[in-house]
Amino acid sequence: MKKTIFASISMIFMLSLFLVACGGGTDAPDQTGGDQDTAEQQPVGDPQYGGNMILGTSGEPVILNPLYHTDSASADITDLVFAGLMQTNENLEMEPLVAKTQPEISEDGLEWTYELNEGILFHDGAELTAEDVVFTYNVFIHEDTTSPRAGDFRSLVNVEALDEYTVKFTLAEPDAAFATRVTYGILPKHLLEDIPVADLEDYREFNMQNPIGTGPFKFVSWTSGQNLVLEANEEYFEGRPYLDNVTFRFASDSNALVLLLETGDIHHMIAPTSEIGTIELYDHVNLHSTLALRYDYLGWNLDRPLFEDKRVRQAITHAIDRQELVETIMEGNAEVAHAPVSPLSWAYNDDVPKFEYDVEKAKQLLADAGWEPGSDGILEKDGERLSFTILSNSGNVTRRDIGIITQQYLREVGIEVKPEQMEWGAFLDQINPPNFDFDGVVMAWGLATDPNPRAIWHSDQIENGLNRSAYRNDEVDRIADENTLVMDQAERAAMLGDAFAIIAEEQPYTFLYYPYQFVALSKEVQGFTHHPRIDMYKVHEWWLNQ
């Protein structure tokens, strides 16, 4: 009832302020089924060439080399400047790009042969050949490599050029996930072969000042704090991009971006959920949304005695009304998550233990685990209070709020939570190895196309990997090790499903939700395809209706 009052009041505000009545309002959670435009499509003519498309972003890239970056701002640029053998399409299937066709895989699954398109040119005019592919992937398996992605290629033993346009990868053991790993942008051997592999990451002349790839756009300039400019690659092998230029414009925060979008100074931005209500009102902007390939979670540090007992972790999840979180702070733009796999993945397993909002059950589980109310209402056991901090990074409004909201939910069942914020760099330093100095942490994982849980859940990833929760389970370890040996997808999905069910039951994380991603796009922009993971997807097909 209150909600309808609120909705109608805000509607009145909007009507009085802007005199527009396009549907939705602030309370429109159900508009987000799949990729859907919230505003009407204008009649569209044939694609036009020309124009400078301006994308607003608040993060600046770190390194413009596809083998070394770990941040999405850098990935956005390298996805435009470089092209890989294969790419992941919007349905998360592998499509050939530089490669001509799907790979030929030998019967034992150890030899993967890719045939390349002929006549693909680097931005400096040299032709891309099998030698360039061999050079690129040799960087990953070179003993001096500093690539953070080298772990993806542990099973790779050898890459060789069979002829000018054929490359053969040889694996030590069958690897079902290998198909998704050959998406890295191909580097030009003729420019980089003289650089020792150990120094390649620090080779600024290429990585920062003049990256040369085979992608649809060429690098022009990068002015730190202002913009990064790309121009169309006339010789792009999939056809010249319609756009003449793509410019990334850097702004301080999402508020600044929203205002730039309002005034028409930018054509494109990733819209934060909290500003959707405002962007919806802009007549000149379309909002596109799709379920993102990621999940948000509250991670627990299982090395701390408080979280040792899985009943405590299950009770915490029972005590948090995730449906309410989704409907309120996410404004309906998310789906409650139960397991570490996205519904978009072929390995998604819906049949996992679920811990719905149930305060009584939470209290019962805590009592079973031996926690009893102390004098101040906070649970105690052996003289220790059930009290801990939840850490988040200070730049992220939603995560900060989740910490504060969790405090109230958990107080209901007698758990004391102290939400804390830290600056991003210090935050990562504190939660990552070797420090692991946290109780609980609000985070999200952007998932890889391949659903292998190894990097996050295998116990050998605790010491120096991404398994920050220090999760240990022999069966999950076994599945993480063995699932890639199974080439049949259905069989592999069944295996992975078991692992996801075990993790969901043990609740090393409280899985929060799968969020939707919103892209605000000027109505001038046509030909956009919304990819659940890659922001700069098929940009050569975008065009400006001027």
Place this chain on the structure above:
Amino acid sequence: MGKSEAQLQNNQNPKLNDVQSLGEKRSLLSIIVAKFLQNKLAVFGLIMLAIIVGSALLAPWIAPHDPDFQNLRNRLAAPSAEFLLGTDHLGRDIFSRLLFGGRVSLFVGFVAMVGAVTIGTTVGALAGYFGGLVDAFLMRLVDIIISFPNIFLLITLVAVLEPSLDKLIMVFAFLSWTGTARLVRGEFLTLKKREFVLAARTIGMSNMKIIFGQILPSAMGPVIVAATLAVGGFILAESALSFLGLGVQPPTSTWGNMLTYSQSVTIFRTAWWYPTFPGVMILLTVLSFNFVGDGLRDALDPRVIEK
């Protein structure tokens, strides 16, 4: 120096002096109060401050809701009978949060002021009274601290130390005593040459007793004014730091961090009450402190004569 000029002026107006001083006998305090009350803005400021400080002190009894209680289903609700000033982005009552936030903001302001004034008065008194090397050393220290741009030094220090209430207050106090020190030193330089100081010395009073028992009471006027103005300054500084996310950490509310949370184009557009009220509270409080400070300056200055 100030006093002697005042005397000169009084001597030039013998008539006024005769009529008033002979006509009625008044205490210094009553004159100060009368002068203060003549300043309408100062009285307005004092009343506002009384209301603000009073309601902050009585917050637990006045506040209609638990300031930290969230109702996610009632986010950004407009002002109504139940929620006088509306609710924030987590459905918390803004009126209650303003009351409790005021406690933190005023607490920071007052405690930092007491700290800064204590340090500043002591340093200024010692420098002014002893002069020479002591003076030179202490005043160079003041120069060094003053030469840093204040707000940047604050941000750096608070960013290095982890933000918390006590650290915030300490940083404020340790960086803001310099003005008071200069003021007090100036007063001491003139006062220490007066006859009453000579008299005190003659009867063998110790230096400390002379400084704090004899001279300081006479130098308190300008200090009180500076202290009043400083409270407003500290409240503003706390708001600024909290606004930048370096001040008091959630879920504790202060006026400054309430403003931070309302930093969103959508909130500005749909929920004007959220950024407006904390902003208005900061404005009113700081303005009131400045009015009161101005009023006190006039009331305590013997050169300003009752109208």
